[in-house]
Amino acid sequence: MRPVYITGTGAFLPGEPITNDAMETYIGELGDEHRRLGRATLRRNGIRQRHYTRTADGQITHSNAQLAANAVREALTQGRCRDDRLDFLATGTTQGDLLVPGFASAVQAELGIANLEIASFQSVCASSLMALKMAQFSVQSGQSEAAVASGSESACRWFQPDFYAESYRDNPDPGVEFLRWTLSDGAGAVLIEPEPAASGRSLRIDWIEQRSFADRFPACMYAGMADNRHDTEVWSHYRSPGEAHQAGALTLKQDLKLLYQIFPVWVGYYLEVLDKHGIEPGDIDAFLPHYSARSLGREMERLLEATGAMIPTERWFNNLETRGNTGSASVFVMLDDWLRSTDPQPGQTVLCFVPESGRALAAFMHLTVV
């Protein structure tokens, strides 16, 4: 198997940054109680600004596919890769623009690049690492010479007032508002090749590890059913999309109680990954977690300390505060910012952590600067 290197990264965040005070101009107003829940969410998630694919007067500026294509373009430019060199495109997103066909087709169409193999990964925050792992194997095995993986989200479409059932105005839900005031739009991409870039820093992909715990947890972050108690009552089983909409089956939801119950398996899996690869927290030079330290909670932090597994907080790098939580794009947007804003030195190691609450999975990626 050949080694694999990230030779270019790209991020695309649409429009100007939107401050907390201006958010409702873009996601609309639902009610005072919704706003109160939103303010509480902002205090917890620490996000100060984010980007939306909308203008203040409600015009859509980009499709999800356009976001992804812009990030891929940026990664190709930065990696000095000609279009005809690229032979593989893998995309990750929570929800593409279309129900059918797959998202990677739309991104290729936007890019206008010929002779590509494509793969569409649909999950939540970790879908981009699923895409990257496919790209990694493709280059490692010699099937691909230059592959690109993207993560992109157009989250704000879920959050428009009329996207919710009419009854939602009178029944605000903390989990729904948590997402509405946390998620925003953007895209990230990485270019990978079997050799490091001729100039500048590249990142060798040492391994990507991922495990799902859907065998034991119900859906935690979901859209397509009114609640997560009965998996079989899905949106397409209603008599019409209109009926599904009014039943709340098209709302993006988060089960906050369940989220709290998932934390321990993320910690347990992290300890297993440390063991498997024989690494100690002190060996990690930069830790790029998709979530902020504060959302982990004191109990889990205490567990990490007791197990000697806490990576010193001064080695944490996270840009959610200024870029927003862009779901599957986040890990690549972080990596892009980390490369640009720090001075990476050969031999430094990077650990990326992407927990996905969707139905409880977690992914880790270990990189070495070359």
Place this chain on the structure above:
Amino acid sequence: MSQTDVQHLMRRLTRVWTEFESRLLTVPIIRDARESRLRLADYRMLLKDHYAQVLDGSAWIARAASSVTRPHLELRSQFLRHAVTEHRDYAMLAHDYTACDGDPSDLDAARKNIGSVALSAWMFQRASQPNPFDLMGAMFIIEGLGQWFARTFAEAVTDALSLTDEQVTFYRYHADHDPDHLNELEAALGSGILDTPGMADAIVETATVTARLYLLQLEEVGHYG
């Protein structure tokens, strides 16, 4: 025994704990509660089974305490403190059983379910060994599991059956009163017991078996052989 050894043992125990804790949601009685298939009679049955189980709980911890010899007498006191807290549990279970329209005299004849029989036999067997410090890990698992189970179950059963707080005092108590088991375990592990050859592996093994049997007694609610 270095701090790193203690931390590495804590990692192994934490993995055991998270693996079994996360399987709680797959246990039929919890899944039924989550999916609103539970009846009040199911809840009463669980209370009765747990009543039978906790009666043994304080007994095996007391047995473990009596198996501790010099120079570890400080740990004997620690076991005894646990026995006292376990002791109070069955009074709360009896209270909840009555509050759910159960006849308190049923509890006099409460039997351990087949999972509880296995769990209890295992705990007594371990507790009867000289200086059974491998039980420290088991206590961490049980109490950690106990607490997380209590929280998960109290919420699920309250929602499913529209219960009042008065009917869920046992699980609520354990969900809300969270003594720092982690500190206690770290202190015990740092006290020199790991100097005994093979003790770290024994602690992990006992914790793993205990966690499995703990789940088994939840899976076997209402089954008495």
